[in-house]
Amino acid sequence: MTTGHRQAGGDVPLPIYLEIDAAMRAGDMRGAVTLARQALGQGLRHPVLFHLRAQSFEAQGLFEQAVADLDAALAMRPGDPNLLVELGRCLVAANDFQRAGEVSRAAIAAAPHSAAAHYNLAARRNSSVSSKPRGRPMRKPSSSTLR
Numbered sequence: 001m002t003t004g005h006r007q008a009g010g011d012v013p014l015p016i017y018l019e020i021d022a023a024m025r026a027g028d029m030r031g032a033v034t035l036a037r038q039a040l041g042q043g044l045r046h047p048v049l050f051h052l053r054a055q056s057f058e059a060q061g062l063f064e065q066a067v068a069d070l071d072a073a074l075a076m077r078p079g080d081p082n083l084l085v086e087l088g089r090c091l092v093a094a095n096d097f098q099r100a101g102e103v104s105r106a107a108i109a110a111a112p113h114s115a116a117a118h119y120n121l122a123a124r125r126n127s128s129v130s131s132k133p134r135g136r137p138m139r140k141p142s143s144s145t146l147r
Contacts, residue, residue: 012039012046020048029055047073051083054090063094081111088120092127100124 012020016039023031036052054069070087077083084107091100101124107117 012044012048016044020052045072045076047077047080047083050076051086054086058086058090058093061093063090066090067094067096079106079110081107081114081117084110085114085116085120088117088124092120092124095127097124097127 020032020035033056036049050069050073054066057066074083088104104121
């Protein structure tokens with residue numbers, strides 16, 4: 001079998017790779033995602049396939065599924081800064097702030113000048129802070145304080 005996209009984690013047969021590549025170049029991300037889903041459904045495993053499906057899950061707000069696919073892609077391509085950045089973003093959206101911080105720091109280590117990695121770390125900090133109660137809760141003023 002002739003393979004098209006060969007990297008750690010497996011091969012994507014050339015015809016499928018060429019179809020996905022053509023769809024992406026034409027700006028047809030929906031078509032590329034559909035092809036990636038079909039390939040995964042046929043048992044093919046490759047980081048690009050998982051990454052495409054994760055992007056689709058993220059766009060639908062299905063962050064836990066996106067995280068699972070990004071974890072699968074990273075298992076095949078450890079330390080990939082693009083995957084780490086996207087995983088960090090999905091973890092923030094899924095409110096997994098501790099892991100988002102760990103992943104964002106790994107993304108920064110892999111790509112120190114990545115604005116997106118730094119943004120994810122800041123977003124994680126801001127989100128985890130804003131989700132915690134601050135100080136005493138506000139009380140309704142009593143009728144005696146309104147006079």
